[in-house]
Amino acid sequence: MASRPAAPSVLMTVEPPGSMWPHVDTLVRELSALGVEVTVAALTPLRPGQRIEYAAIPGVELIACPVPAATPAEHLANRTRIADWLLAVEEMLNPDVIHLTGYLHAGLPWCCKVLAAGHPGSGASYGRLDADQRRACRAAFQYGLKGADLVVTPTDTMMAALTRHFGIMPGRVIRDGRDPTRYTPATKEPVILSVGAQRDDATRRSGLELAAPRLPWPVVVAGEQLDSHGRPLKLEGVSSLGRVHVSQMIPWFNRASLYVALTAEEAGTWLPEAALAGCALVLGDTAALRETWSGAALFIAPGDPEALVGGMRTLLADRRLREAMGVAARRRALRHPARAMAEAYLAAYRDLIAARAPNQFAEEKQG
Numbered sequence: 001m002a003s004r005p006a007a008p009s010v011l012m013t014v015e016p017p018g019s020m021w022p023h024v025d026t027l028v029r030e031l032s033a034l035g036v037e038v039t040v041a042a043l044t045p046l047r048p049g050q051r052i053e054y055a056a057i058p059g060v061e062l063i064a065c066p067v068p069a070a071t072p073a074e075h076l077a078n079r080t081r082i083a084d085w086l087l088a089v090e091e092m093l094n095p096d097v098i099h100l101t102g103y104l105h106a107g108l109p110w111c112c113k114v115l116a117a118g119h120p121g122s123g124a125s126y127g128r129l130d131a132d133q134r135r136a137c138r139a140a141f142q143y144g145l146k147g148a149d150l151v152v153t154p155t156d157t158m159m160a161a162l163t164r165h166f167g168i169m170p171g172r173v174i175r176d177g178r179d180p181t182r183y184t185p186a187t188k189e190p191v192i193l194s195v196g197a198q199r200d201d202a203t204r205r206s207g208l209e210l211a212a213p214r215l216p217w218p219v220v221v222a223g224e225q226l227d228s229h230g231r232p233l234k235l236e237g238v239s240s241l242g243r244v245h246v247s248q249m250i251p252w253f254n255r256a257s258l259y260v261a262l263t264a265e266e267a268g269t270w271l272p273e274a275a276l277a278g279c280a281l282v283l284g285d286t287a288a289l290r291e292t293w294s295g296a297a298l299f300i301a302p303g304d305p306e307a308l309v310g311g312m313r314t315l316l317a318d319r320r321l322r323e324a325m326g327v328a329a330r331r332r333a334l335r336h337p338a339r340a341m342a343e344a345y346l347a348a349y350r351d352l353i354a355a356r357a358p359n360q361f362a363e364e365k366q367g
Contacts (some may be wrong), residue, residue, distance in 0.1 A: 006318045007035035008096035008349045011089065011112075015102035016075040017224070019196060023269040024101065025246045026178050030342030032329035036349075039063060039093055043082055045070055047245055062091065070224070075104065078131055079140070080085040080246045083108050104137070106144025113352035115345075116148035118158060119176070119269055130209075130247055142166045149352055152345075157288040172348060177341035178272040178335055185278025185326060186254045190217040192312070193256035193279065195249065195270045198225060198235060205236055207262055210305045212237035217316055220256070222249060246273075258315060261289075262302060275333035280315055280325035282308070296332040297323065305335060 011027070014020050027037045027271065037059045045068045054062035065085055069075035083105055090098065090110060098114045100106055106116040111289070131167040145151055152172030153159040162168055198206035198221060212219040225233040236238075241252075250273075254257070259274035262284040271293070274281060281297035283289045290299065298315065300308050315322050 009037040010097050011095040012099040014042045016044045016069040020101040026338050030338050032057050103141040103144045107147040113149045115150045115153040155288050155291045157291045174344040175336040177336040177338040179338045180276050181247050183276035184203050188257040189255045191256045192219045192258045192259045195222045209237050211309045214309050275329035278326035280322045280329050281329050296328040
């Protein structure tokens with residue numbers, strides 16, 4: 001019987017504004033269980049104790065960029081210095097695969113094969129840059145996506161959009177998954193929860209801020225609220241938790257009755273957590289969100305505060321409907337377990353390594 005190939009070593013980035021931490025946290029734990037060695041290169045600021053937490057995961061190491069960027073604008077401004085650091089880390093570690101959780105650095109002169117993984121909100125957060133910055137980002141994204149050896153997205157809708165806007169060849173769809181044992185639907189409390197950036201404009205209140213005063217339940221928002229320059233924003237009408245780690249969010253997901261994500265950036269990678277915890281989902285009506293959650297969420301047209309208030313009031317007044325929607329959301333999330341996600345990424349890594357081997361051997365032969 002043929003022996004199973006050795007597990008690869010991977011250099012994985014976490015890019016600003018840091019919305020990828022829930023996905024990366026799950027993925028590296030599952031990859032560790034599969035024997036993969038992962039070095040996580042954080043390009044965004046770390047929270048206290050995060051290094052120690054990751055050091056306890058076998059085969060996983062967390063390193064921090066000396067030029068951390070909290071926002072896309074900072075990331076773009078320091079792109080050259082961050083790129084130099086990443087290339088130096090690759091030279092030092094010599095991993096088998098580079099796994100980027102964004103597109104900005106995919107076009108660098110890497111020695112290893114490159115997997116560029118896009119996720120909900122990974123490009124949306126760059127939309128708040130000024131016109132010149134957006135043009136520079138688009139050029140970098142297009143160059144990087146065409147230079148990546150494999151492009152991965154969590155939905156077919158997102159893959160089709162990348163193909164349409166950037167002209168890349170279709171890559172591979174790997175559904176986002178979570179460990180269901182970490183989320184236990186408990187007795188729900190009268191709490192409405194949202195995670196992630198709420199505003200596109202520092203001076204204009206978000207739909208959830210406008211709706212909150214008209215709702216009988218408190219609205220709680222987690223995640224740093226920053227303008228495009230990295231300055232803190234104060235939300236109105238809601239309770240802000242600020243920057244909260246994945247493990248600290250688990251009790252909030254388990255308690256909350258409703259979870260609201262009206263944009264791709266707000267949705268980020270937190271939707272599986274909310275669904276596994278049995279929250280009734282209120283989502284923006286976008287093609288990508290419908291692809292995954294159709295039949296398991298209430299969809300609201302973006303920019304329609306009256307529809308948002310009316311939809312949430314209906315859910316708040318009907319306990320049986322809320323509970324049924326929470327059950328439907330959890331069932332949908334259970335279709336995409338964390339282990340299946342990790343196994344799909346491991347298969348992608350092995351395919352990239354196999355594709356590299358003939359060229360590598362030819363070079364060695366010539367030498």
